[in-house]
Amino acid sequence: MTGSAVKRALSTLGFAAVAVYCLAPFYWMAISAFRRPQDQFDNTLVPSRWSWENFSAVFSGDNGFGRALLNSVIVAGATTVLTLLIGTFTAYALARLDFRFKNAVLGLIVATTMFPGISQLVPLLKLFTDIKWINTYQAMVLPSLGFALPLSVWLLTAFFRQLPFELEQAAMVDGCTRGQAFRKIIIPLAAPGVFTTAILTFIAAWNEFLIALSMVNKKEMQTATVAISKFTGVSGFDQPFGTQMAAGVVVTVPLIAVVLVFQRRIVAGLTAGGVK
Amino acid sequence: MTTTESAPAAGTAAAGAPRGRGKGDVQGTRRLAALLLSPTLLVLALVIGYPVLAGFRESLYARGEGLDADGFVVEGDRFVGLDNYTAIFQGDRADAFWNAFSNTTFFTLTTVVLETVIGVAMALIMQQAFRGRALVRASILVPWAIPTAISGLLWRWIFQADGAANAVLRQEILWTADGFPAKAAVVIAEVWKTSPFIGLLVLAGLQMIPRDVYEAARVDGAGPVQQFFRITLPLVKPALLVAVLFRMLDVLRMFDLPAVLIGVNQRSVETLTMIAWFEASNLRYGSAAAYATVLFLYVALIAYLFVKLLGADIIGEARGRTRRARPVRTARGRRRAAA
Numbered sequence: 001m002t003g004s005a006v007k008r009a010l011s012t013l014g015f016a017a018v019a020v021y022c023l024a025p026f027y028w029m030a031i032s033a034f035r036r037p038q039d040q041f042d043n044t045l046v047p048s049r050w051s052w053e054n055f056s057a058v059f060s061g062d063n064g065f066g067r068a069l070l071n072s073v074i075v076a077g078a079t080t081v082l083t084l085l086i087g088t089f090t091a092y093a094l095a096r097l098d099f100r101f102k103n104a105v106l107g108l109i110v111a112t113t114m115f116p117g118i119s120q121l122v123p124l125l126k127l128f129t130d131i132k133w134i135n136t137y138q139a140m141v142l143p144s145l146g147f148a149l150p151l152s153v154w155l156l157t158a159f160f161r162q163l164p165f166e167l168e169q170a171a172m173v174d175g176c177t178r179g180q181a182f183r184k185i186i187i188p189l190a191a192p193g194v195f196t197t198a199i200l201t202f203i204a205a206w207n208e209f210l211i212a213l214s215m216v217n218k219k220e221m222q223t224a225t226v227a228i229s230k231f232t233g234v235s236g237f238d239q240p241f242g243t244q245m246a247a248g249v250v251v252t253v254p255l256i257a258v259v260l261v262f263q264r265r266i267v268a269g270l271t272a273g274g275v276k
Numbered sequence: 277m278t279t280t281e282s283a284p285a286a287g288t289a290a291a292g293a294p295r296g297r298g299k300g301d302v303q304g305t306r307r308l309a310a311l312l313l314s315p316t317l318l319v320l321a322l323v324i325g326y327p328v329l330a331g332f333r334e335s336l337y338a339r340g341e342g343l344d345a346d347g348f349v350v351e352g353d354r355f356v357g358l359d360n361y362t363a364i365f366q367g368d369r370a371d372a373f374w375n376a377f378s379n380t381t382f383f384t385l386t387t388v389v390l391e392t393v394i395g396v397a398m399a400l401i402m403q404q405a406f407r408g409r410a411l412v413r414a415s416i417l418v419p420w421a422i423p424t425a426i427s428g429l430l431w432r433w434i435f436q437a438d439g440a441a442n443a444v445l446r447q448e449i450l451w452t453a454d455g456f457p458a459k460a461a462v463v464i465a466e467v468w469k470t471s472p473f474i475g476l477l478v479l480a481g482l483q484m485i486p487r488d489v490y491e492a493a494r495v496d497g498a499g500p501v502q503q504f505f506r507i508t509l510p511l512v513k514p515a516l517l518v519a520v521l522f523r524m525l526d527v528l529r530m531f532d533l534p535a536v537l538i539g540v541n542q543r544s545v546e547t548l549t550m551i552a553w554f555e556a557s558n559l560r561y562g563s564a565a566a567y568a569t570v571l572f573l574y575v576a577l578i579a580y581l582f583v584k585l586l587g588a589d590i591i592g593e594a595r596g597r598t599r600r601a602r603p604v605r606t607a608r609g610r611r612r613a614a615a
Contacts, residue, residue, distance in 0.1 A: 015408045022418055120323065122556050214557070259420075
């Protein structure tokens with residue numbers, strides 16, 4: 001009786017420790033965002049006076065943060081759509097068709113996820129400078145595809161494999177072509193997997209920093225992550241932490257909401273892929 | 277290869293008749309596979325394959341700033357052979373390289389070890405069936421969902437001279453200045469972000485272990501510690517190895533976190549990616565490409581050693597499943613596995 005009570009208390013304690021470890025820094029960011037700028041360096045756990053001043057500073061004219069958010073949506077969205085469009089076909093082939101070198105192709109695609117981004121960046125930076133692509137969306141989307149695509153092909157392959165082969169074969173016996181069987185049977189069945197892959201790809205593309213930092217030098221084309229890191233304070237030499245924390249909250253809260261809503265799907269995707 | 281002969285066969289297959297498993301079907305499948313694979317392979321060739329080759333070529337050139345034999349200023353790129361590489365390892369730049377190299381290695385070793393230990397501990401805690409489980413599982417995804425650049429800022433805020441870290445520790449450490457505290461700050465921030473993720477993967481591995489294995493061990497008189505080292509660890513090893521491999525490769529190319537948390541071109545935290553980026557942003561493409569190539573080789577070497585020595589099998593699961601689904605093909609699968 002007492003033994004189980006102790007065990008229960010210990011596991012509660014463990015749970016609390018894990019939750020605090022994961023949430024405390026995020027809590028600090030959120031709470032700092034709600035402080036008044038003059039209270040910024042208070043170390044109280046709750047702001048003495050709550051204020052939206054930092055948030056209005058984020059969206060004030062000279063930061064161009066609204067535009068940066070829009071850029072992030074465009075870049076991450078385009079990367080996700082293109083990745084799914086291309087990746088689904090490849091994953092279908094790898095999961096459902098029999099052909100030589102199948103494992104070699106899958107291995108090659110997986111191997112590209114290990115590729116250090118900087119090796120890709122230097123030549124592409126030079127190429128994009130030559131063809132005047134610097135400060136364009138495609139200059140950010142295209143390199144991102146190089147990382148998003150292998151990951152999603154791998155995930156989708158894992159999802160497609162889990163579907164029963166018989167359904168597709170039955171459809172083909174009933175007169176469907178492979179294409180029809182794919183469109184009418186596989187895609188609807190795989191929809192949850194495709195959706196999971198879409199979320200993971202979008203998050204990864206949204207979090208991208210190195211490519212966006214290098215391919216763009218115009219303020220209007222910056223993505224949100226880059227824009228926040230370049231916020232300048234009112235006083236010039238000081239880091240405007242209040243504004244940055246507020247911007248951080250604006251960027252992360254939607255992500256965290258999505259993550260919480262689709263928690264199960266995301267965990268399934270992460271454990272299927274085992275990456276990032 | 278066989279496209280010309282298979283064209284008519286594929287034509288009939290595409291016509292859509294539910295044909296038997298004739299030769300035409302096999303060739304049609306092959307054609308379809310090639311068709312479906314080509315967009316991905318094309319994109320990867322363009323944004324990964326081309327840069328590998330172009331980067332290597334680039335690393336053999338330098339921006340023309342010198343004079344030629346007749347005393348004219350040479351414009352454009354100039355072939356310099358391996359000069360960019362020797363410059364990395366020799367002279368005044370060698371110091372910067374070895375510093376970046378040892379920083380990269382230091383970050384990789386410390387963060388991967390720490391996050392593995394913390395992650396496994398988290399997984400063991402979360403495995404206890406309890407009501408708060410869903411909440412903890414949700415909170416574990418929060419550090420993962422925060423963009424690395426933002427978490428760099430977040431930790432920069434925490435590590436301010438009069439920030440939260442010093443207030444909690446009652447110390448006056450200048451974390452984001454130079455030296456060892458800066459390294460420690462990067463390690464702490466990185467471990468915070470990634471160890472929950474390892475925990476999640478290990479938890480998934482733990483849940484695959486059947487309960488009766490533990491019951492049998494308990495009957496045989498094994499204590500919790502023995503159970504952990506003799507059962508849990510060996511059984512989650514495959515999942516853990518893949519997670520650790522990917523984490524290692526990720527830290528080896530680290531850029532966002534130290535760049536935002538401490539800053540670029542800071543000795544104490546400069547990684548190989550950062551030094552290459554700095555060169556590229558100063559338009560020294562040849563030298564940047566040389567650094568990138570060295571990093572590429574380092575990453576490849578680590579991945580190779582890891583897979584060889586510890587036997588991390590990245591597509592193994594996939595291969596196993598294919599074999600089970602297609603028992604007819606076992607002979608070929610076995611041959612490939614042996615090779």
